Amino acid sequence: MRCIVVGGGLSGLASAVWMAEAGYEVTLLERRGALGGRTIAIPQKEVNDVPDNGQHVFASGYENLFRYLDSVGTRHHVEFPGHMTARMPGGKTRRTAFWGLDGLRAMVGDLPGVKGLDKLRTARAQARIFGEALKQPADLDQITAAQWFDRVGLPLSARRAMWDGIVIGLTGDKPDISSAKVPADLLVTGMRKGVKMRTPVSIGYPTVDLDTLFVRSAEAFFRLNNVSVRTRSPVKSIDIVEGVVKGVTLRDGEELEADAVICAVPVWQVKDLLEQMPEHEKIERAVKALTPVPIVSVNLYLDRDIGMEDWGEILYDGEGVLEQVWDRQRMHGREPAGHWFFSTTVSASYELIKKSNDEIIAIQMEMLRRYYPKARDAQVIHSHIVRMPHSTFAQRPGTSGVRPEQKTSVTGLALAGDWTNTEWTTTMEGACQSAARAVEALLESEG
Ligand SMILES: Cc1cc2nc3c(=O)[nH]c(=O)nc-3n(C[C@H](O)[C@H](O)[C@H](O)COP(=O)(O)OP(=O)(O)OC[C@H]3O[C@@H](n4cnc5c(N)ncnc54)[C@H](O)[C@@H]3O)c2cc1C
CATH class of the missing domain: 1.10.405 (Guanine Nucleotide Dissociation Inhibitor; domain 1)
Structure with missing residues (x-):
């Protein structure tokens, strides 16, 4: 049985791994030049380091994500210290345990x-x-x-x-x-x-970059299990004939046949792919209702330590957005090598994302100086800004029930992706739970 997975983010990776485990001959198609979707590392040659596109934290209740890590052999790279720290302007801190x-x-x-x-x-x-x-x-x-x-x-x-x-x-x-x-x-x-x-559910973090955690490990699995991976292969349509999936057509016109297809692309890229699906109007409603939320992540390599007390600190009394600072070297168990690496995440950063790189660095350094007395004279050796206008999605009032199930009315077609209906919202666990349900729906329909 041949299965095509469209989209090489976490939900697509997990779908491909689990369909291969179930004995399918899997082809994974990814639009971009590399796998990983919204969970990737972006190497910085200048400082010989591999920061992520944004710090990702885990909740201890993430069951399907850990199942994926078990499948690709990287579960041991996640730690749960059991605490974080809250910091006030001026530097006063309070440890928050779970x-x-x-x-x-x-x-x-x-x-x-x-x-x-x-x-x-x-x-x-x-x-x-x-x-x-x-x-x-x-x-x-x-x-x-x-x-x-x-x-x-x-x-x-x-x-x-x-x-x-x-x-x-x-x-x-x-x-x-x-x-x-x-x-x-x-x-x-x-x-x-x-x-x-x-x-109680607590918060943890990976001790390696996201490529090592999710992508390289999946690629090793794919090599061992004959999963064929095609990057730079954007899919134009998922092809359905009389209620049965037949395969996909790529943007360059190439047609690929399959007995099963899992569509694992994000909500903001899904609309045209599923036009042949009888319930495409429900998909369009979800596309309209689930609006993208921006995150700005700033990787700052400084000339000195700023005196963080914990691996992750939440800055209170902020600007009405969630501001967090991460001590990446401590999290990865590394000694500072000529620079101290701190990463900041600004969620729901509707305003910050519009600013220039210089403005963003100035704002983030000003913030660090306000909260960390030791950062007063700190200088930036290297910086790296990741603006992601489509980071997560928001659900506004009146949108309950809009996220579609993974099982579709089309034989052989299932949906995955953090935007489909799961117990979680726009998270890595949502992505992996959707993959688990998509695989289950296909295996069930195959009996
Ligand atoms: C900065 C940031 C911080 C985050 N922090 C956290 C966190 O702390 N904890 C947490 O749990 N979650 C976090 N998230 C959310 C989490 O990363 C996402 O929910 C999850 O990675 C989504 O995975 P996905 O597979 O559904 O989608 P994606 O990762 O977006 O993957 C979809 C893939 O489909 C591909 N694609 C699209 N169209 C096509 C096409 N036509 N043909 C072929 N391929 C296509 C895309 O290129 C992409 O690779 C964060 C996200 C961001 C951006």
């Missing part, structure tokens, strides 16, 4: 910058947030996360200390844009995974 005493302090409203009676109000509002996430009042998809927080009486200080960051981290977008149902669903997913694994 369990134990620190977790309990957060539960009862003791968050950085939340004072006096607001602690009590925060504890009460947080209980309501978790309660409503579980009960799911009918109007949750009609309001934004910010309106939800107002409704449950969450003080602004608690939003700035933690909850706005959680919404941006979980949904990819700002609380005044994102539907309240998205963070609510994700809180429930987190609680369910926590109960299943008997430990």
